Amino acid sequence: MALRPAIWLGLFGLTLGLALWQPLSGYPEAWVIGLKDVVSAAMKWLVEEAAVGPVKFTDLTRGLAWLIEQPYELAKSVLATGFMDGVGRRAEQIVPPLSWLGVIAFVMALGHYAKSWGLALVVGLCFTYLAVFGQWESAMVTLASVVIAVPIGVAGGLWLGILAYRHRSFERVLSPVLDLMQTIPIFAYLVPILFMFGFGPVSALVATVIYAMPPMVRITTLALKGVDPEIKDFATMTGCTRRQMTWRVLVPAALSSLMVGVNQVIMLSLNMVIIASMIGAGGLGFDVLSSLRRLNIGGGFEAGIAIVVLAIAIDRLSQAFAERSTRIVPPLKGNWVKRHPRSVLVAAILMVSMGLGLVLPLFQTFPEDSALTTGKFWSNGVKYLNINFFDQFEAVKIFVLNAFMLPIKRFFLGIPWPWAWLMLVALGYRFGGVKLAVMNGLMAAFILATGMWEKAMITVYLCGSSVMIAAAIGIPIGVWAGVSARAGRVIGVVIDTLQTLPSFVYLIPVVMLFRIGDFTAMLAIVAYAIVPSIRYAAHGVRGVPEELLEAGIVSGCTKGQILRRIRLPLALPEILLGLNQTIMLALSMLVITALVGTRDLGQEVYIALTKADVGRGLVAGFAIAFIAMMADRMLNASARAARIRFGLEDGHV
Secondary structure, eight states: OTHHHHHHHHHHHHHHHHHHHOTTOSOOGGGOOOHHHHHHHHHHHHHHTOEETTEEHHHHHHHHHHHHHHHHHHHHIIIIIOEEESSGGGOEEEEOOOOHHHHHHHHHHHHHHHTOHHHHHHHHHHHHHHHHTTOHHHHHHHHHHHHHHHHHHHHHHHHHHHHHHHOHHHHHHHHHHHHHHHHSOGGGGHHHHHHHHOSSHHHHHHHHHHHHHHHHHHHHHHHHHTSOHHHHHHHHHTTOOHHHIIIIIIHHHTHHHHHHHHHHHHHHHHHTHHHHHTTTOOSHHHHHHHHHHTTOHHHHHHHHHHHHHHHHHHHHHHHHHHHHTTSOOOOOOSSHHHHOHHHHHHHHHHHHHHHHHTTOGGGTSOOGGGOOOOHHHHHHHHHHHHHHHHHHHHHHHHHHIIIIIHHHHHHHHHSOHHHHHHHHHHHHHHHHHHHHHHHHHHHHHHHHHTTOHHHHHHHHHHHHHHHHHHHHHHHHHHHHHHHOHHHHHHHHHHHHHHHHSOGGGGHHHHHHHHOSSHHHHHHHHHHHHHHHHHHHHHHHHHTSOHHHHHHHHHTTOOHHHHIIIIIHHHHHHHHHHHHHHHHHHHHHHHHHHGGGTOOSHHHHHHHHHHHTOHHHHHHHHHHHHHHHHHHHHHHHHHHHHHHHHTTSSOTTO
């Protein structure tokens, strides 16, 4: 056992030496398999020739698109555009959308019903902000997309989760599919979605559902497995059928956990709004994207803040409904009006405001000439920083590039590919045995054989350097939040806000201050991926059993010794899981940072999207997914080993 650290240290030294020597660092082009062309040809056949009987495959997908489009157009008409007569410029509005006052009254009623007047005030202020700052119509288009995508994602995730719970063989097949859905960059399957469903909001909705559904599936399966066995036994003794067991016993018993899954679907759907705007979705996402393309700092910030405000309101509402599902609410007495006073009040406000809106437009839509704007503030702020601190920013950028990032890049690009492959297999065996070693070997072989090795190494370098900085900053902050209740509350609010920011929003300030390049990409990745390092470290430190802390105090340990010898070792499994999630978020952000000039697999995926090259996008996407899965399996295995070592888990399970 004592030799193992020395052996691994020696292997690292040998790897470093080989990287500096650089023999066989590049995979021979003659050995590359043209999988990209095969995938593109298969996609072309699927779109142009594939058929189910007399019906072409694309007819089926376009029919499905039509079914999805109808409720979306209805939601958009009700919330944003109103009901129109005619098409294009000749279209006339025959029925206006819901008034801004009515929508605000409705969401406030939801907040009061779910929790309290405090929540009603918060969500009311959020929606008022959208109106006052001129973001109302775009926000309502975005909300219409969420209103349609979330029920589809929740229903599909619930159904698949129930099937996985009932059939363990299906769960084993579904698990790697979910892994791929969560790790393949969304850009990679935007192209096939466009081919099958056409350009427009429907393709954006389909992509959003694919992106947001996996957490609901996993949470459903775990929640159903976590139902008390005594409840299941009692239901069996009362003669419940399989259907009754599922819908009258298991699902109600797991409702609080299932609502967490609903919240995750909502937040991931909102996180997709900017990416979805690339393939035809409008709303706030399109506003951010167009501002980013025009380098309109103020407009980008305003639309980005509007997304955050909308996300905060919906997040708080969904969390409140999740908490309400665990409470026993006594039934109200009286007639329908007395039982539903909020509904009556909201209906009255809607009718009055829309009626008055026919005479005074103020009651229907917030006046444009009265709307406030912060665009100039943000633009002037960035301009001031660039004028007065350009040299300092550039000095920091050059120092970090030369002293930290470029040496890491040269190391990964210099490792001979046969040695890198062997090391991945060895690491897989070290952490997870033969099964993980074989998986690592096959996935690394795929990356080699498809000609993606060099770009994969750039991906690992950029992700690795970003994760190192995120962990170096995030873990100490998380430890501080875990040992200090006051700091934990403040830090919790900050990281909750960071989690609601869409990934594109992080690009705007760093591009304006540092231009394009790897350093800019690294900053955006760190800002986006740091939250799990903080959250998991805080959770791990906070979760150390009190009796162990008391034993340390009785033994005479100082606060520093308790932290170093008790809290941190026992929190190690959680810290490793946080590191795992940081890597996953960093890899997902890499495709977004392709917009600022990186040359990694994310850039391959983005180029494939712009050229509608299905094969190129999917192969690069699978390469990113395989990197993510190798890191995920090895870190999960090391976290489990740490739990076993500290007696937190049975090693025989």
